[in-house]
Amino acid sequence: MAVGLGPLPTLHPVAGFELGIASAGIKRVGRKDVVVMRCAEGSSVAGVFTLNAFCAAPVILAKQRFQGAIRYLLTNTGNANAGTGTPGLIAAARTCDKLAELAGVDANSVLPYSTGVIGEPLPVEKIEGAMQAALDDLSEDNWAQAATGIMTTDTLPKGASRQFEHEGVTITVTGISKGAGMIRPNMATMLGYIATDAKVSREVLQNLLLDGANKSFNRITIDGDTSTNDCCMLIATGKADLPEITEANGPLFAALKQAVLEVCMEVAQAIVRDGEGATKFVTVEVNGGANHQECLDVGYTVAHSPLIKTALFASDPNWGRILAAVGRAGVPDLDVSKIDVYLGEVCIASGGARSVSYTEEQGSAVMAREEITIRIELGRGVCSETIWTTDLSHEYVKINAEYRT
Template sequence: MAVGLGPLPTLHPVPGFELGIASAGIKRPGRKDVVVMRCAEGSSVAGVFTLNAFCAAPVILAKKRVLGPVRYLLTNTGNANAGTGEPGLAAAARTCASLAAMAKVEENSVLPFSTGVIGEPLPVEKIESALQAALDDLSVDNWAAAATGIMTTDTLPKGASRQFVQDGVTVTVTGISKGAGMIKPNMATMLGYIATDAKVAQGVLQDLLRDAANKSFNRITIDGDTSTNDCCMLIATGQAALPEVTQASGALFAALKQAVFEVCMEVAQAIVRDGEGATKFVTVQVNGGATHQECLDVGYAVAHSPLIKTALFASDPNWGRILAAVGRAGVAQLDVSKIDVFLGDVCIASQGCRAATYTEAQGAKVMAEEEIGIRIELGRGNCSETIWTTDLSHEYVKINAEYRT
């Protein structure tokens, strides 16, 4: 049911970054559910991780090891290895150790990532049995296969790629992500991997990823649930024949920042478009806030409202539900008489009440579209924020009711 999400675009290979896919049969025999990624020696690696206190064992290990040197990323689907305590940490460490031994690298240079059902022991032996096949499959051309390999309830793989020329040298940024439910990231997304062949100092790379995630992955929500396993990684292999980016300034940094932001935005919005059971892609724009936080508070109040989300599914322009959500967002001393609300270009509420020019037919026409914009003008200041979300359908309930069966 993915809204406006088609086949993967061309995903340009990134020199110095290889991907290999294999089948461990964690949930289903024959499914390719293990992905190994190899970074060229000397690569810089940055990561952003879930803020969920019940973060998964692989998140704990990856956070400790991300400063490197990092040589391999190991991902499994079908099992989150979350809520598994010390045995889960030991299991994640064992899979990393097994891969390290096969690849002849240090164990601490392998970062683990998992996604799937929470609370079940990680099937270590199954994963170990697939590692050699994944290593044998390593190729710079395997981005599309890896995008499929990291999927869980996703209906389509998600990826994006950009290239730019700097001083006669082509620089590539390519990324993939997975996620369709349990999405309100609080850092990034369920899983995301972005690589570039630029050479970037680790501190600059970390700041770049954090900024990009805050404007993309941290602005999407499907159901308001922050996962235990959210991770997003940015790898700079340094294979492009250009000077190292050591500070957040200059023409090379500006071009790289734009490419990274665009890739992050595209794959983040793809998660929303493929939201579990989604039939609508919804942009919630909040303008005129006194602070960015109050814009986000209003935006998320609207985006998370089950009443608004079900009205979106029904194409019902029940604008009173939007006003109610804005009013309970917790904005201090909110003057409702200054608030205007729009569905698309149609003003549905002006100065806190129904717009004199509004008709139900106008609202119904907008709500019938697959892509819908909700714009809220608070009239309090100059801050703005945008959030992307979905409707709430029968299919979402069905998918999550039957997730473990």
């Protein structure tokens, strides 16, 4: 059951960005598993992609094309089209060609996205057969339906929306994401789509997305696995009646940056809250680092430890496992006598040993919560980083053991 994740909030339509959903029956007859998104002509498009060397065929094509004049985004679920070699690239290109033919645009203006089982041939004919229905369904109001259409092992759709005013004009930023397992950023299987009606140059938009992703999608982990298919796209349609943002400064840029970051953060954390089999939403906060990288090294070592994650599932305040993870994170010349570790508001370890004020009852009370913060004070400098993760439950093993059956 998703931790603290309820129904979708209001997802405001973005002028110039339409979404259409259809059923191709890729894994199950009747399931809405094809989503087409149409960008207004002249839109700017930014993207960040997985760093997995075995990146999927659609990722390869999207990376090659996204800096051009983009009009359509085509997503299918149920099949990742990854580990499929040259035939996979041909299949991805073929789906783009077909959508371009139906929409009357150049094939290079279509970006493909896939998520699902790795290593299986893409069912091109099924996807092609659903395209016209998706095109006929295009609407600026279809964000919620699209959020459901891109799901795989997700239990709930994920989305967020923000609006702000600038000189009497309302600017909208709306986004959706999918992902519940195989989540470990680099980029960070997740997909994210965010759109705004602001007019933004491509260079500024790309840097805006990079910054937003680094503070959100690149700070989440469920199981430490970087997917072959991770992508996040940011589209600026330019339909708001305001001047184009061409520089990363000024009040309009600052307000847009904040709105984009908030949407990125909300949909990224929703992925963690809906982590496969998750019963806990866990914040790992590392402060006092000499640099940001060592904070991340400590944070991810804690977040990826199976011993810590299973203790979280059992609500067991086994604080020794946290100390062991911090100690093996690879931080050079780490002085454990300066380190304090907290579970929530409770100091569990200080000066390299159990805190004199700590009791097992205090630790158990914190670990019984659905939302837990593990805070580590390194005492080495002024840098901080925060990572969000989950526990590791029986259900996670069951979901992934039965994923293809």
